[in-house]
Amino acid sequence: MEVLGQLLNTTLVFSTALIFAALGGIFSERSGIVNIGLEGLMMFGAFAAAVGGYYAQDAGMGAWAPWIGVLCAMAVGVLGALIHAVASITFKADQTISGTVINFLAAGSTLYVVKLIFEGAGETPLLDGFNKVPIPGLSKIPVIGEGIFNSYPTTYLAMILVVVIYFILFKTPFGLRLRAVGEHPSAADTLGVNVKRMRYIGVMLSGMLAGIGGATITLTTTGTFSHNTISGQGFIAIAAMIFGKWNPLGAFGAAVFFGLSQAIRNYVQLFEWSKNIPQEFIFMIPYVLTIIVLVSAVGRSSAPKALGEPYDPSKR
Amino acid sequence: MSRFKKIFATDSYIVPLVAIVMGFLVGAIVMLVGGYDPIAAYSALFKRVFGSPYDFGEAIREMTPLMFTGLAVAFAFRSGMFNIGADGQVLIGMTAASVVGIKFAGTLPSFVLVPLAVIMAGVCGGLWAGIAGYLKAKRGINEVITTIMLNWIALFLSNYIVRTFLLLSGQNRSEDIPASLSMTFLNSVFDNARLHWGTAIALAAAVFFYVYLWKTKQGYEMRAVGLNPHAAEYAGMNVGRNVIKAMFISGVFAGLAGAGEVLGVFHYQSVFAASPGYGFDGIAVALLGLTHPLGVVLAAILYGTLTYGSAGMSFGADVPPELIRIVIGSIIFFIAAQGIVRWVLKPFYFKRKKEKVL
Numbered sequence: 263m264e265v266l267g268q269l270l271n272t273t274l275v276f277s278t279a280l281i282f283a284a285l286g287g288i289f290s291e292r293s294g295i296v297n298i299g300l301e302g303l304m305m306f307g308a309f310a311a312a313v314g315g316y317y318a319q320d321a322g323m324g325a326w327a328p329w330i331g332v333l334c335a336m337a338v339g340v341l342g343a344l345i346h347a348v349a350s351i352t353f354k355a356d357q358t359i360s361g362t363v364i365n366f367l368a369a370g371s372t373l374y375v376v377k378l379i380f381e382g383a384g385e386t387p388l389l390d391g392f393n394k395v396p397i398p399g400l401s402k403i404p405v406i407g408e409g410i411f412n413s414y415p416t417t418y419l420a421m422i423l424v425v426v427i428y429f430i431l432f433k434t435p436f437g438l439r440l441r442a443v444g445e446h447p448s449a450a451d452t453l454g455v456n457v458k459r460m461r462y463i464g465v466m467l468s469g470m471l472a473g474i475g476g477a478t479i480t481l482t483t484t485g486t487f488s489h490n491t492i493s494g495q496g497f498i499a500i501a502a503m504i505f506g507k508w509n510p511l512g513a514f515g516a517a518v519f520f521g522l523s524q525a526i527r528n529y530v531q532l533f534e535w536s537k538n539i540p541q542e543f544i545f546m547i548p549y550v551l552t553i554i555v556l557v558s559a560v561g562r563s564s565a566p567k568a569l570g571e572p573y574d575p576s577k578r
Numbered sequence: 579m580s581r582f583k584k585i586f587a588t589d590s591y592i593v594p595l596v597a598i599v600m601g602f603l604v605g606a607i608v609m610l611v612g613g614y615d616p617i618a619a620y621s622a623l624f625k626r627v628f629g630s631p632y633d634f635g636e637a638i639r640e641m642t643p644l645m646f647t648g649l650a651v652a653f654a655f656r657s658g659m660f661n662i663g664a665d666g667q668v669l670i671g672m673t674a675a676s677v678v679g680i681k682f683a684g685t686l687p688s689f690v691l692v693p694l695a696v697i698m699a700g701v702c703g704g705l706w707a708g709i710a711g712y713l714k715a716k717r718g719i720n721e722v723i724t725t726i727m728l729n730w731i732a733l734f735l736s737n738y739i740v741r742t743f744l745l746l747s748g749q750n751r752s753e754d755i756p757a758s759l760s761m762t763f764l765n766s767v768f769d770n771a772r773l774h775w776g777t778a779i780a781l782a783a784a785v786f787f788y789v790y791l792w793k794t795k796q797g798y799e800m801r802a803v804g805l806n807p808h809a810a811e812y813a814g815m816n817v818g819r820n821v822i823k824a825m826f827i828s829g830v831f832a833g834l835a836g837a838g839e840v841l842g843v844f845h846y847q848s849v850f851a852a853s854p855g856y857g858f859d860g861i862a863v864a865l866l867g868l869t870h871p872l873g874v875v876l877a878a879i880l881y882g883t884l885t886y887g888s889a890g891m892s893f894g895a896d897v898p899p900e901l902i903r904i905v906i907g908s909i910i911f912f913i914a915a916q917g918i919v920r921w922v923l924k925p926f927y928f929k930r931k932k933e934k935v936l
Contacts, residue, residue, distance in 0.1 A: 298660075345911070355914035358660060359865050363911040366862060370903025371608070377898040378612050493852055494726075497662065501723045542738035549727040556719050565720070 269522075269529050270409025274417050275482060277521025279304065279475040281420040283499035284506065284513040285427050286471030290343075291508055292431065293464025294444035294568040296357040299346050299364030300472050301496025306342040307335035307476025309372035312386040312487035313379065315480070319389060328392045328481045332416075332474055339473020340466050342368060347465040351458055354572035365496075373489055385488040391481040392416060416478045421514075423471075428510040440464055444566035447573040457573045475499065505552065507564055523548030594868065596919050598880070601909030608904055609897060619895035623902075626890020627883050635764070635771025639843060641882030643668070645780035646835030647860025648878050649787055650707075650828045652869040656791060657824030658804035663710060663725025664832040665857030666732030667703040669850070671836025673736040674702035676847040679757035679840070680744055692757045696779070696837045703833015704826040706732060711825025715818030721825070729853055737849050744847065752847040759842035774842025776834070780875075783831055787871040790827075800824050832857070859885075865910050881906065 283300050290297040297303075314334025318327035342364055349360035376386055392414045400411040431437035442450040443460040451457050479495065480487050498520050505519075506512025523545075530536045530544050606616035627637045647664045654661035678695040686694065710724040744752035759774040791797035802810040803820040811817045835856060840847050863881050867873030884906060888899035912919050 349911060349915040353915035353917035355911075355916070359910060359914040362861055362865060363907050363914060365858070366903050366907030366910065370900045370905075370907060373900040374608070374612070374898050374904065377900070382898075490852065497726050501726050504720050504723045540738055540742070542734040542741075546731050546734045549730045552727050553713070553719075553724060556723065557713065557717055 264408070265529065265532065267405045267408030269525055270405070271413065272525035272528060273518060273521045274410065274413055275521070276524040277517045278414070278417045278420045278482070279478045279495055280499045280502050280517035280520055281424060281514055282416075282475030282478060283472040283496060284502040284517050285420075285423060285510055286468035286473075286475065287500055287503040288427070288431070288468075288508055288510060288513060289440070289464045289471065290468035291503065291569055292444045292566055293440050293461045294447060294566055294571065294573070295347070295350055295461055295465050296361060296570045297346070297465070297468055298358055298361030298500065299343075299368075299496075300361075300468070300499050301492060301494070302361075302365035302368030303339050303342050303469050303472035304476035304479070304496045304499070305365075305368040305372055305492045306338045306469075307473030308480045308491050309368075309376065309386075309476070309487050310334040310338035310473065311477030312389065312480045313376070315389045315391070316387055325393075327390070331389070331481055332477045335473040335477035336470045337473075339469040339471075339476070341469070342473070343466050343469020346469075347462050350572065351461050351465070354574070357570055357572075369489075372487070376487065386480075386486045388485045389481065391485050414478070414482045416474070416482060419474075420478075424510050424514045431510065441566070443573075444568055447568050447571075448575075451573075451575060457575075461573070472496070472499070501552070504565075505556070508566065519552070520548060592923070593916050593919050594866075594873075594913055596923060597909050597912035600912045600919065600922070601905050601907075604908040605901055605905035608901060612897075614897045615895055619891045619897040619901070622890045622894025622897075623884070623887035625894065627887040629890075630769065631767065632769035632771045633886070635768030635773050637882055637886040638777060639772050639774070640886045641878045642774070642777045642780050642838055642842075643835040643856050644859055644863050644878040644882050645875055646776075646783065646831050646838065647856050648863030648867060648874040648881075649780070649783055649871060650831035650835075651857075651860045651864035652867060652871070652874050653787060653791075653831060654707075654824060654828040655864060655869045656804050657800045657820065657828075658807060659711075659714070659721050659821065659825060659828075661707065661710075661725055661825065661828050661832075661857075662722055662861070663707060663728050663732075663857065664828075664835075664860045665853050665855065666725070666729035667707050667829040667832035668836040668839070668854070668856045669732045669736045670706040671699035671703035671833025672840045672847055673739050673836070674833065675699040675757075675837040675840050676744055676752050676755055677739065679755040680753055683756040688757065692759060692841065695757050695841060696759070696834065699837035700830040700833045703836060704828075704830035707829025707832065708822055708826040711822040714825070715821040729857070733850060733853050736847075740847050740849055746846070750849045755840060755845050755847075757841055758845060759838060760845075772843045774838060776838025776842045779834055779838070780878075783834065784871040784875050787831075787874075796823075832860070862906060862910060866906070866913065868913070 283304050287297050287300050311331035311334060315327050315331030318330035323330060346360050346364050349355040350357040394412055395415055397411040401407040439455045440460055443455060443457050447457045476492055479491055484491055502516035502520055503513050505516035527545060609616040609619055626633060628634060650664045651661050675695045678698045682691055706728060710721045710728060713719040713724050714721045740752045746753045759776055761773045761775060764773045791801055799815045800820050802815060803817050807817050863874060863877045867877035884902045888902035891897045892899050
């Protein structure tokens with residue numbers, strides 16, 4: 263039972279970054295802008311959190327230092343996303359290409375700056391990061407208490423945001439406009455919605471959230487930023503977003519599913535029977551399962567209709 | 579020939595060229611901000627590539643898998659698909675080439691063994707990509723998600739195969755592969771640089787890409803499906819079949835890259851801790867090359883030169899080699915956001931037109 267609680271806990275730790283980034287992806291893609299750049303935006307966030315957190319810690323901010331890191335990650339994430347927004351919305355660049363550009367620029371510039379600041383070292387100094395905060399009372403519940411209510415503050419934040427963003431997207435006028443811009447921009451334009459502005463907001467929110475996602479990795483899991491801090495997590499977040507059908511709740515489920523896949527590696531080896539299965543096959547399970555689930559249950563993916571199309575008012 | 583002329587007669591080459599110049603300028607600005615000397619850095623970069631026969635040969639080696647994966651991504655792109663899975667397809671190709679190259683080494687003469695290993699690499703890479711194509715065609719499942727998943731599965735599957743069937747005992751790699759694609763006669767000319775036949779196969783693949791897509795009926799269908807699947811279907815084309823076929827061919831290109839790497843460069847296959855990243859470079863090369871085979875070859879040359887030379891930058895001018903990713907990213911950015919380049923070029927165009935009037 264104790265193992266189960268720990269497994270759940272580790273799962274949530276690994277899922278947190280994916281949840282943030284996938285939520286970010288939803289904002290961007292619901293507004294009609296493809297965001298292949300989540301990987302790069304997470305990299306920006308992880309980098310900014312490591313550097314910002316380091317200086318805050320250095321300045322003696324103690325427990326507040328990681329939060330400064332998160333703020334830096336949000337800011338740098340938004341700036342990174344701005345490049346994507348300018349290219350794909352204002353200059354009508356191919357959105358897949360400009361997203362790829364973000365990945366490239368992030369990989370290059372973050373390490374460049376790290377080496378610049380820390381005299382050639384390819385890694386930031388180790389940070390204290392966040393500590394787990396048990397929620398009084400709730401953390402005493404068996405399994406779930408250990409699993410859910412004894413987590414990092416970022417994990418709580420991620421879970422709260424899933425609900426908040428679901429509400430924003432589907433129950434507020436802002437959410438309606440954002441989705442309208444992604445489904446049928448010319449109709450939204452006719453009704454007086456500023457298509458470009460909504461899309462800018464969508465993309466920049468995605469940068470902010472993916473930035474926090476990257477920050478969680480440095481501030482809870484690795485403690486440093488180096489070239490392999492974000493290795494493919496952004497792409498997994500995209501998968502989680504598509505898997506979850508561009509819905510915050512679905513993406514949450516998918517992110518937890520992928521988090522479990524990472525956590526399972528640490529736990530399955532504890533069992534005697536696992537010795538008979540090559541470890542590679544254990545690692546493969548979640549990815550094979552994803553494909554099987556997609557084939558059998560989810561069926562046709564329902565992307566926002568205007569996804570990937572630059573909006574041209576003259577074609578209305 | 580007329581088409582060849584047409585490429586250079588229109589302004590289609592001006593935008594990429596100006597984008598490249600602007601990318602280098604961005605890199606120079608970033609270096610200046612960081613307190614480095616951009617001229618020293620760029621000259622160190624090119625000196626590293628063209629300074630010695632060995633380095634020049636190694637730079638060509640570096641370009642080869644980029645050509646293959648660039649062609650793979652570009653081919654899928656032309657048919658309306660985003661193949662993020664070139665990485666996995668390269669790994670599967672590697673593994674197929676290693677298995678054939680090691681297991682059949684004693685029984686087959688090398689003039690049969692080597693082509694067989696290469697063909698198996700291509701076919702297996704193609705089938706691996708074909709899974710994503712099949713799922714897209716038959717079940718409408720987004721190829722982005724399936725190719726990402728297939729990348730991971732390919733990583734673990736090939737590690738499993740290498741660890742269980744090909745392992746050199748005590749090492750984290752396969753036995754040496756007797757089958758070789760090395761161009762022995764050129765290796766001595768280039769001071770033992772690891773040149774191999776894969777480069778020639780890659781160029782042939784680029785020619786195949788061009789001829790197939792623009793000179794055959796099947797290629798026409800494939801491009802039609804890429805441009806507008808609904809119109810293509812209305813015109814009586816089998817969209818699903820084209821999707822599967824396009825992914826298969828795309829995967830063949832990637833698989834061949836794997837064969838080149840294990841049979842031509844390393845002569846063994848490692849157990850990889852993480853995905854080696856060939857596929858993501860391929861995306862950049864395909865985009866740099868405007869998804870045209872000639873463009874992809876040129877882009878692979880540029881990309882290979884820059885990445886290989888970037889190591890020289892850190893020795894020669896103390897500039898972190900990561901800078902080169904900023905340069906490449908900026909070039910792709912300016913190519914994608916052509917509006918910016920045209921805006922920069924506008925005064926020049928204006929002047930030229932005036933001269934014509936006079």
